[in-house]
Amino acid sequence: MASRSSAADKGPGFFSQIRTLYTFTKEAFGWLPWMIAGIIVLGILAGVGVGFAIPPVAVWSIILWGITGLLLGVLGALMATTRLSSVAMYRKIDGMPGAAGHVLSTSLGRSWQASDSPVGVNPKTREAVYRAVGRGGIVIVGEGARGRLTRLVNEERSKAQRVASGVPVTVLYVGHEADDVKIADLSKTIKKLPKAIDKSTEAAVIKRLASVSQSLASLPIPKGIDPMRARAQRPR
Structure with a gap:
């Protein structure tokens, strides 16, 4: 029983992951098989060319x-x-609730700490606010319509400024309107922020914010999304 349970707990194998990656990407780019074949053929031709160019030329x-x-x-x-x-x-995932949380929790690397769970949310409209803390300070990310995000963003910014005085707070909005950050550029935008605090200050800020944050686990907002199974929102 123990061996069966341990085997069940193991994640998908390497080739299974490659197959899933290929299938997922091919859905978006139908020409993917031709690109792969072209790259492999070019690699073989380049290798054979080197074999002919370097003496002594031999079949082996x-x-x-x-x-x-x-x-x-x-x-x-x-x-x-x-x-x-x-x-x-x-x-x-562009435009899906929880997209910003997924990017923050998976794409920022070790220099930043973030969660796929929002720190503020409107259960009715599903607008949500996420937070990341790193060497660049505190970043608040709003996901949804700006007009309905104003109160949530202001509350989170006031909280951050109250418990982490002197630490820079950057507010970003994910979307396609003017001054918004596209979901594909979110992690790059955050990583480009100049370093403003050291590691000890970062750890202290994370601890202070955690102590005043509310638990939002029971709210109807996705904590994260699986891009391989993501479905686009239905038009309202």
């Missing part, structure tokens, strides 16, 4: 260089597919 040398080119082509195809999968993910 050409074959070895061809295999090397094949491996490099596979690696290049995998890297290109991974890059395209990120583009496909941002396209799919």
Whole structure:
């Protein structure tokens, strides 16, 4: 029983992840198989070309260089597919409730701490406010219509300024209106913020904010979304 349960707890294998990544990306980019084939063929041709160019020219040398080119082509195809999968993910989650939380919790790296759960939410309209803390200070991210986010954003900004006096607070809105940040550019925008606090101050700020934050687990807002299973919102 223990062996079965431990096997069930294991995540998907490497090839299973590759297959899922390929399927997900192909849904957005139908020409993906042709791109992969092209990259692999170019890799093989490049390897064979090197085999002919480096003396002494021998069949075994050409074959070895061809295999090397094949491996490099596979690696290049995998890297290109991974890059395209990120583009496909941002396209799919754009405009969905919880998209900002997903990006904050998965794309900021170790220099920032954030959660996929909102720190403020309007249960009726599903507008939500998220927060990230890092070397650039405190970042408040509003997701939804700006007009309905004003109160939530102001409350979170006042809370941050009250418990972390002197720490810069940056407010960003995710959307497509003027001055909004696109969901695909959210993590890059936050990472570009200049360093304003050291690690000890960052840890203290995180602790203070956690002590005054309310638990929002019971509110009807997604804590995060799975881009592989995400569905676009129905038009209202």
